[in-house]
Amino acid sequence: MELSSKDGGKRQKRSVIGRIATANLREGERYYLKLLLNHVRGPFSFEDLLMVNERDCQTFKEAVKERGLLESDNSISECLREAVLFKMPSALRNLFATILVHCDPTDIRKLWDTYCEDMSEDFRRIHKYLSDTQLQCTLKSINYFLQSMGKSAGKYDLPKLNQCRDENVPTECREIIEEKAIQVSEEDFNAQSKLNPEQEQAFKIILQRVDFGRAGLFFVDGPGGTGKTFLYRALLANVRSRSMIALATTTSGVAATILPGGRTVHSRFDIPLETSEIIITNMSKQSGGAKLIRKAKLILWDEEPMAMRQTIKTVDRSFGDIMDVDEPFGGKIMIFGGDFRQVLPVVPKSTRVETVNASLVRSYLWPKMEKDLTNKKYESKDRSSIQ
């Protein structure tokens, strides 16, 4: 059928130029070719595109540069130049790392050469006459920021990073430093001595696993107001006060504010919003988040019944990958908690059965969880029963 135009006449047939496929900057020459095609009018051949100001460029990237089309690098440079005026060198290095990861600058070495001096100002003061140490400290510090974003300096066109031992450069990633900096309040620390018999029993069983370094999957169940949060706080305080890492996560943001150092699972484990059978979290094995998980002695997930079964599976699969251990959650000690009587996962327009099917109780992980902690026997460190 021939469509007619608004004035009722027949539509004129014209030659149509097809849509140009998109190209990402990481695709290299293909991206620059696309950039040229978008800007150069009426080229007859690839050679036409490579010819700029009567100069025969060897690559499309060179031609793009020659035509001054690399606007983004100019704006990145502008951004760093502005930041130099008011940012401390460490913040500048953080910004530089963020730009490398998220802005895909084309000429990284040029950016480095331009701002290296500003980024190393603090190290130049500390290591006055040791130019190589200044350079290595700056690179190491940038690498530290890159690592927390799952990248490393070796992947970029930067000077080679050698071993550099300097107390002014953090050796651990940001996530671990932040977690270790969480203060244990006196109230939480004293909660250990106020636990009721059920809480105390669960407390001992979980800590026993921590001390033995054995895997554990626990579910702390109980109606609202029965003291689950009280138990979590005591556990977190105990582990953290012994300079170990205990992660506090929850399904909802509100619950995360109740726990010291609490974060939502989506934020802490970088869980994609759409989870499916094949998806794992967005945490790479080299990221700071993955390092934190490897170091964590105990991971708490409160309000778990609100989470979708698929989300839990995604985290399970991701932990297995990060830990390289073929056990649930990579063999970590996981404490899930919540109350199925309160809120279940939100499944739009679902029936009661569908909602239950989307929850943890229908997961392959549910039977593997230790639930009735109060009826268990607690073993002392020499593994003899004390109850």
Ligand SMILES: Nc1ncnc2c1ncn2[C@@H]1O[C@H](COP(=O)(O)OP(=O)(O)OP(=O)(O)O)[C@@H](O)[C@H]1O
């Ligand atoms: N062993 C205890 N000693 C003193 N107070 C306690 C103890 N256990 C719980 N509480 C207090 O009881 C109240 C309810 O406890 P908590 O908030 O831990 O319950 P919850 O099971 O987490 O509730 P919800 O499921 O609604 O979050 C709190 O004020 C808490 O301080």
